[in-house]
Amino acid sequence: DIQMTQSPSSLSASVGDRVTITCRASQSISRYLNWYQQKPGEAPKLLIYAASSLRSGVPSRFSGSGSGTDFTLTISSLQPEDFATYYCQQSYSTPYSFGQGTKLEIK
């Protein structure tokens, strides 16, 4: 099974900050990496698929990069609605697996 590890587990930042979240796979997954945003009481929502493709309707301040084992999600200028928990997910092979999540909080 492929293990996904995110860092940091939590992060405090201010509106307007540039933020980067890292996701590492236990083996190469090419670009089979997706990012989701989850707000309290809501279902996860897709942000980025195939490592760097922005889902339609997602603001362009979100971007993804990486391939192989190391990936990043970057928010270029934090907005109040971006404070949430972010998960990476590998879709290279079953069982599909998620990172443990990164909780982004307001400083």
Place this chain on the structure above:
Amino acid sequence: QLQLQESGPGLVKPSETLSLTCTVSGGSISSSSYYWGWIRQPPGKGLEWIGSIYYSGSTYYNPSLKSRVTISVDTSKNQFSLNLSSVTAADTAVYYCACRISSTWSTYNWFDPWGQGTLVTVSS
């Protein structure tokens, strides 16, 4: 656009079977572009993929749950279902159904959209 909605009991007794249904609207469950999946999230914890099914009935399960999980599809009702047997308190979670979409230009795939989720508590 696709919408998914979970339904089923919110309380299940230990050792019994958890049964949930996901109703798909805004599209056909028989589309060749989609797989359908179940994902769960224990309170305050992360996400765990349970399994996926194609409209033909082909299934993929998480080995950690495989001995207890059955996922089925009813194309006439545009629904798919989850059965999880011999539940314990560790199975208490929000259960989500989701559509697994594959890219038309590659084998990349992702979950989108998700249902709103339903909390299932295992307790006597």
